[in-house]
Amino acid sequence: MVAFTVNGAPVEIDGQDNKPLLWVLREDLGILGPKYGCGVAQCGACRVLIDGASVPSCQAFTGDLGGAEIVTVEGLAEADGRLSAVQQAWVDEQVPQCGFCQPGFIIAATALLAEIPRPTDEQIDDAITNICRCGTYPRIRRAIHRAAGVLATQG
Amino acid sequence: MPRLFSRRGFLLTGAALGGTAFVAAVGGVGYLATVDVDGLDGHLDGDRANLNAFVIIHEDGRVVVNVPRTEMGQGIHTGLAIVVAEELDIPFDDRISVEFPTDGHAAYSSWFNALQVRPEEAGGPVVWLARRALGRMEFIATGASGSTMGMWHPMRVAGAAARQMLIAAAAARMGAPVAELTTGDGFVHHNATGRSIAYGELAREAAVLPPPDTPVLKSAAQWRLIGRSQPRVDIPAKVRGAAVFGMDVVLPDMLHASIRQAPVFGAQISSIRNEREVRAEPGVVDVSIIDGRHAAVVADSWWQAEQAAWLLDIEWTATEADGVDNDSLSVRLHEALSLDAPHGHIDDGDVVSALSDPQSAVVEADYSVPFVTHACMEPMNATAILRDGRVAEVWAPSQNRVTMQAAVGRGMGWAGIRPRDVILHVMMTGGAFGRRSDQDVIAQAAYLAARHPGRAVKLLWSREEDISRGLYRSQAAARLRAALGPDGLPVAYDALVATQSVFSAMGSRNMPFTPSPDGDYLSVEGLDKLHYAIPNRRMRSQHIPSHMPVHFWRSNGFSFNTFFTESFIDECALAAQMDPLAYRRVLLRDSPRHLAVLDRVADMAGWGTPMAPGHGRGIAIEECYRSVVAQVAEVTVADDGEITVDRVFCAIDAGLVINPDAVIAQMEGGIIFGMTAALMSTITLENGSVVETNFHDFPMLRLADAPEIEVALVDSGQPPGGAGEPGVVPIAGAIGNAVFAATGRRIRALPMATTETTGERRTRSVLRPGAA
Ligand code: FES
Ligand code: FES
Numbered sequence: 001m002v003a004f005t006v007n008g009a010p011v012e013i014d015g016q017d018n019k020p021l022l023w024v025l026r027e028d029l030g031i032l033g034p035k036y037g038c039g040v041a042q043c044g045a046c047r048v049l050i051d052g053a054s055v056p057s058c059q060a061f062t063g064d065l066g067g068a069e070i071v072t073v074e075g076l077a078e079a080d081g082r083l084s085a086v087q088q089a090w091v092d093e094q095v096p097q098c099g100f101c102q103p104g105f106i107i108a109a110t111a112l113l114a115e116i117p118r119p120t121d122e123q124i125d126d127a128i129t130n131i132c133r134c135g136t137y138p139r140i141r142r143a144i145h146r147a148a149g150v151l152a153t154q155g
Numbered sequence: 156m157p158r159l160f161s162r163r164g165f166l167l168t169g170a171a172l173g174g175t176a177f178v179a180a181v182g183g184v185g186y187l188a189t190v191d192v193d194g195l196d197g198h199l200d201g202d203r204a205n206l207n208a209f210v211i212i213h214e215d216g217r218v219v220v221n222v223p224r225t226e227m228g229q230g231i232h233t234g235l236a237i238v239v240a241e242e243l244d245i246p247f248d249d250r251i252s253v254e255f256p257t258d259g260h261a262a263y264s265s266w267f268n269a270l271q272v273r274p275e276e277a278g279g280p281v282v283w284l285a286r287r288a289l290g291r292m293e294f295i296a297t298g299a300s301g302s303t304m305g306m307w308h309p310m311r312v313a314g315a316a317a318r319q320m321l322i323a324a325a326a327a328r329m330g331a332p333v334a335e336l337t338t339g340d341g342f343v344h345h346n347a348t349g350r351s352i353a354y355g356e357l358a359r360e361a362a363v364l365p366p367p368d369t370p371v372l373k374s375a376a377q378w379r380l381i382g383r384s385q386p387r388v389d390i391p392a393k394v395r396g397a398a399v400f401g402m403d404v405v406l407p408d409m410l411h412a413s414i415r416q417a418p419v420f421g422a423q424i425s426s427i428r429n430e431r432e433v434r435a436e437p438g439v440v441d442v443s444i445i446d447g448r449h450a451a452v453v454a455d456s457w458w459q460a461e462q463a464a465w466l467l468d469i470e471w472t473a474t475e476a477d478g479v480d481n482d483s484l485s486v487r488l489h490e491a492l493s494l495d496a497p498h499g500h501i502d503d504g505d506v507v508s509a510l511s512d513p514q515s516a517v518v519e520a521d522y523s524v525p526f527v528t529h530a531c532m533e534p535m536n537a538t539a540i541l542r543d544g545r546v547a548e549v550w551a552p553s554q555n556r557v558t559m560q561a562a563v564g565r566g567m568g569w570a571g572i573r574p575r576d577v578i579l580h581v582m583m584t585g586g587a588f589g590r591r592s593d594q595d596v597i598a599q600a601a602y603l604a605a606r607h608p609g610r611a612v613k614l615l616w617s618r619e620e621d622i623s624r625g626l627y628r629s630q631a632a633a634r635l636r637a638a639l640g641p642d643g644l645p646v647a648y649d650a651l652v653a654t655q656s657v658f659s660a661m662g663s664r665n666m667p668f669t670p671s672p673d674g675d676y677l678s679v680e681g682l683d684k685l686h687y688a689i690p691n692r693r694m695r696s697q698h699i700p701s702h703m704p705v706h707f708w709r710s711n712g713f714s715f716n717t718f719f720t721e722s723f724i725d726e727c728a729l730a731a732q733m734d735p736l737a738y739r740r741v742l743l744r745d746s747p748r749h750l751a752v753l754d755r756v757a758d759m760a761g762w763g764t765p766m767a768p769g770h771g772r773g774i775a776i777e778e779c780y781r782s783v784v785a786q787v788a789e790v791t792v793a794d795d796g797e798i799t800v801d802r803v804f805c806a807i808d809a810g811l812v813i814n815p816d817a818v819i820a821q822m823e824g825g826i827i828f829g830m831t832a833a834l835m836s837t838i839t840l841e842n843g844s845v846v847e848t849n850f851h852d853f854p855m856l857r858l859a860d861a862p863e864i865e866v867a868l869v870d871s872g873q874p875p876g877g878a879g880e881p882g883v884v885p886i887a888g889a890i891g892n893a894v895f896a897a898t899g900r901r902i903r904a905l906p907m908a909t910t911e912t913t914g915e916r917r918t919r920s921v922l923r924p925g926a927a
Binding site (some may be wrong): 005019020027028032033034035036037038039040042043044045060071073074077083087090091094095096097098099100101102103106113124126128129130131132133134135136137138139140144 | 183225227228229230386387390391394395396397398399400402403405411456457458530531533534541582583584585586587588614617618816820823824825826827828850851855856857859861863864915916917920
């Protein structure tokens with residue numbers, strides 16, 4: 001049995017040590033924000049925060065997650081429903097097209113800004129390696145800069 | 156300029172008229188007259204007041220707009236909700252939501268796509284008949300960049316009709332004359348008495364009134380929403396992770412399925428050697444063979460199904476294609492350019508004599524592109540259930556309800572079930588690019604549901620199945636020739652393309668008839684260059700069959716032909732010793748709409764300003780989907796051949812634009828989609844099967860390699876044109892021409908680069924020696 005938290009709520013998972021977190025989230029916990037796009041750590045659609053780090057959940061084995069704090073895209077908004085600064089920047093820049101990849105990008109950007117509050121373009125290039133087949137990259141870059149600006153003024 | 160039997164429309168028109176003949180024989184024209192193709196009648200449905208087939212108003216004032224087109228990232232749900240809100244005279248805020256209607260109302264049919272007649276210009280008996288027949292067939296399709304062109308007018312009319320019904324209801328309540336009533340902010344106002352009634356309060360009374368005979372539309376001068384960017388209705392849910400894609404469908408007690416399809420297309424399964432062992436794997440409920448061709452594992456979870464599917468030991472039958480590999484394919488492709496009797500599409504003037512005239516300088520070049528695939532971000536999936544042995548219900552991301560419906564019948568038919576009713580739910584769609592007008596996955600899911608009656612089965616293809624067992628944009632090659640006169644301008648232009656007909660292939664898989672490959676305009680679109688003033692012109696095509704299942708792919712023939720032709724025009728300009736922009740300007744002298752777009756993009760890019768060595772600019776232009784689009788790419792090519800696309804400028808005349816920011820987004824996305832194909836994408840065959848399996852060997856452009864993109868919308872006063880595909884069309888040619896400007900190397904084959912891995916999920920593109 002493995003115990004961890006997802007978006008603040010404690011969960012216990014039994015007998016699924018070899019099942020990737022992605023499928024535990026989607027199938028056992030009904031948390032559908034993280035998406036399956038490749039299953040091999042290439043696309044990032046499945047990214048979640050594990051103890052604050054952006055990780056492709058298709059590669060995280062449930063058995064290794066004892067005590068971890070896991071946050072998915074559903075866990076980013078405030079309790080009152082207000083969007084996080086990153087999510088709001090995504091709305092303001094009208095980033096998503098089909099939107100399927102976006103939970104993974106929003107997670108990756110959230111982790112980046114926690115580590116580097118005002119990233120340069122080069123730092124964004126290095127950190128944001130997800131795939132968006134619809135080609136929303138120019139807006140993702142703008143949204144990250146916008147969110148960084150908003151977070152900076154909020155202190 | 157309505158063209159009733161344009162080459163674009165004739166295939167589906169043929170189908171429609173076939174359907175018409177049938178219906179007419181059964182019930183006569185009198186029956187067709189009863190088909191409601193406008194959808195303006197209202198009715199009450201529980202607590203929803205349906206003012207017509209498109210507009211639903213709740214008591215609390217919330218408005219639901221029925222948009223019978225698939226939202227796959229292009230923003231169509233927002234665009235069509237805007238036109239309804241405009242005519243309904245309500246603000247565009249979060250009181251508006253959009254649904255894809257479950258019923259197949261005749262007013263929802265995509266008859267514009269089939270007939271290529273704009274609804275606002277349509278008339279006459281043929282349109283009258285075909286519209287009704289297509290409505291009856293529930294021909295509801297999203298594609299060919301046609302949703303705005305086909306629906307903006309009918310949905311304006313629906314919004315206007317609903318508004319007039321609300322006013323009529325208010326007039327009855329207030330006892331005031333209609334002429335004294337105005338609307339605004341979701342209310343009907345009577346200024347003389349200061350009274351106002353909210354739409355939500357009036358909706359139930361309005362829904363049962365007769366619709367106006369000829370709803371009065373706002374004039375363009377009265378528009379407050381159309382033409383001004385509005386936020387997309389689907390984005391808030393998408394950033395919260397709350398949007399429900401096909402993959403996210405959850406039903407009580409559902410089963411999950413994974414699949415293994417033939418490595419060589421066309422092979423059958425002779426046996427599953429270890430079926431018993433796989434059945435004993437954890438969670439596995441069933442192992443079956445679908446239509447003799449695909450092995451499916453059904454389990455309690457997809458993870459278990461997929462794990463078990465990896466263990467399947469399948470014996471496949473041999474096929475004639477087992478020996479096909481890239482070498483044999485490319486030989487076949489290039490030989491096809493010399494085969495006898497290509498199909499003629501255009502033969503104007505005397506091309507042959509002009510080309511053999513000793514006075515003319517002949518420019519000739521062969522070009523080619525490989526097979527590529529869609530790689531929609533959301534892998535193929537469908538969820539199906541068979542209830543009471545005869546009611547089928549399906550949830551799927553899909554671009555086409557007719558082929559969806561047919562696929563349910565086909566799949567259940569494999570299990571000996573003929574459903575009496577089929578209920579279809581078109582889900583939010585994680586990318587489509589033409590892929591999801593084929594319903595292979597829906598037929599498969601329907602079969603599995605029929606094997607497990609009463610239980611929902613969700614079938615999800617792995618990414619590996621999507622890339623290596625899926626559907627493909629055909630390979631293509633072209634031989635282009637031009638005879639240049641003494642002024643360097645083409646006297647004659649001769650184009651021959653060899654490719655596999657998409658319509659034949661798609662039809663044979665999804666429709667009851669197989670269209671002739673020769674008439675397939677998708678093979679030749681982008682080849683005719685009719686907007687260039689050239690006196691003698693010939694255009695021909697050669698169909699090359701192969702075992703590969705080819706399919707629609709964002710911008711179809713334009714995705715290769717425009718690369719061929721716009722590169723070739725640069726070759727002609729070079730032979731004429733003229734600047735590529737100046738050369739095109741002369742050729743476009745009779746096409747003011749094109750010239751305006753070309754000049755705009757050249758201006759944005761600072762065409763003609765000097766660039767450092769190793770840097771270059773290239774330009775390309777195309778008319779497609781009733782829009783005109785031009786792009787300038789700026790590239791850097793390093794000494795080792797590494798190519799970087801630094802900036803792309805794009806000007807598009809998409810006619811009247813309803814939501815400008817959505818068109819800009821489509822240009823940005825189209826450019827990046829097209830860049831992946833131009834620089835990176837190739838499907839390789841070995842022993843008849845596709846080698847590539849996932850994003851590590853079928854790479855995608857990523858953020859670090861995305862160029863800066865600047866888009867301008869050019870307004871020519873035309874009605875709306877398409878926007879979903881045009882962004883893809885010029886980019887490969889523009890980049891190829893820029894590489895030539897930077898290096899003197901002419902790119903005649905795609906992909907022009909190989910992708911090298913430089914770090915974790917970081918890549919660089921290096922020009923292929925063979926590409927030139
Ligand atoms: S699904 Fe995990 S990285 Fe693609
Ligand atoms: S928005 Fe469609 S894949 Fe990124």
